[in-house]
Amino acid sequence: MHRVGYLLSEGFQVMALASQSVFEYANHTAGEAFYRIENYSTTGGEVRSSLGMKIDTRPITPRTAMDTWIVAGVNTPLTTPPPADVLAFLRRAGKRARRIAGICTGGFVLAEAGLLANRRATTHWAYAREMQQRFADVRVEEDRIFIVDGPIWTSAGMTAGLDLALAMVEKDLGADIARSVAHKLVMHQRRAGGQSQHSEMLDLAPKSDRIQNALNYARKHLNQPLTVEELAGEAHLSPRQFSRVFTLETGQSPAKAVEGLRLEAARLMIEKSRHSLETIAQETGFRDRRHMREAFMRGFGLPPQEVRREARASG
Template identity: 55%
Template structure:
């Protein structure tokens, strides 16, 4: 049985406890006690979350854990020496250690992320990089695995992280079944974006929103300005002017971002050849898709494919 310690502190973000449910369900679907779960804190007893709800915890002790998962908070928590010491000991004595959301700041303060890639909530990623320049912060990643150290984005990304940990332990079928039981999509890959290209556009009118929704559902089509304007019931000139005013982007740039997002998802979650991905997402050919990836993501499709393959091994 694998012993897991979930580490909390006063003011921790209570949504992070959803990570525990993944391991609980792993026991259920396995029909045996695969994991032994412990909620721990420096002094034990009741620890109050940022929502004002207290949970009962065990105090740090000398027992070893297979895995230690550091919870995060809405802001950036200043860890005590006792907490840092516990994590440093856990890093040397446990099979793996992980952080959720701003828990990455606590691992970083303990010196456990130096020289590694790491992720955290997108709102705090640049601050993590500023405070700890020895870390390579990848602010748009759902989760990252660097050897025995795992870090994840914030909020519901704790579920993706936990599903990936379970998958590494007992297999893909189990993690897929758990996701179904929890009524969530099967876990997003670690390299998948924290953002949605459609959400970042935030159009203000129904006409522009309708055109964007149509575009996302028809990326395999040419999607000219004339096509989108027709969907929005505007002239091409009116549509282009309204689109830029509401989203801050040209229609062409927005469509390219949507295509890149869809292509990246296909590359990360399936084994389609690059030319098939380019065709299905509306790029005329792989070379145009490659240039769009470099403009938008800074990496060609082949690099994204390699990173996704590394995350699954």
């Protein structure tokens, strides 16, 4: 049996507990109680979430041992350091546990305990810069769903905790069971750790249906040239009107937005498929592999080959 302990503190994000369903359904799918889940806090008893809901917990002691520890993030100010006994406990646990994870801002607690020193890590995109500023010895990658560096796992915020837990299940029980769990939980897709936290479509956030329709059309036809005239036709506007309204609603030109959609699609294919870079460039509408590389350097500061290497390393 694999024991998983969740370390909770006052004001913890209740969304962190949603990841426990991944382990629950892994047990159902495997047909055995492979995982045992328990909630802990420094003193035990009831711990209040940021939503106000109270969860009963066991107290941590020097002898408390788990195979996996998961530290839940909090919504309280991150400048307040965790209690000394929590940090001391995590340092001890780091030597005994198979792995330790921080969901969302839980990564800050791991960093305070020194567990992220000289390691790659991520956290919620809104706090990534702060983590890098406060912990210079941590290699923060702010645009990742989750990162595995040895026995230390960190994830972005909110639903990324589900992806992290699902990756643990895949490592423990195999890809078939992980896929089945994702299906049972109606997870749209199993996101790779290297996948971006951001969605280009969400970032654009057009205000009108006509611009949204043009973007939907563009996303479905990325392997085509996608001229302004073509997109304007989908929005039932003249090219001049379309360019003006599009820029007003999204803050980007149509050409810049389309390149962003191409980059997002190409990056996902690079991370999750074995297609050659030439094929990916063709499928996502770049002129050739060289054109795609230039766009990647502008958009991500990395060439496609490096993105693929990082995805395989995190996998």
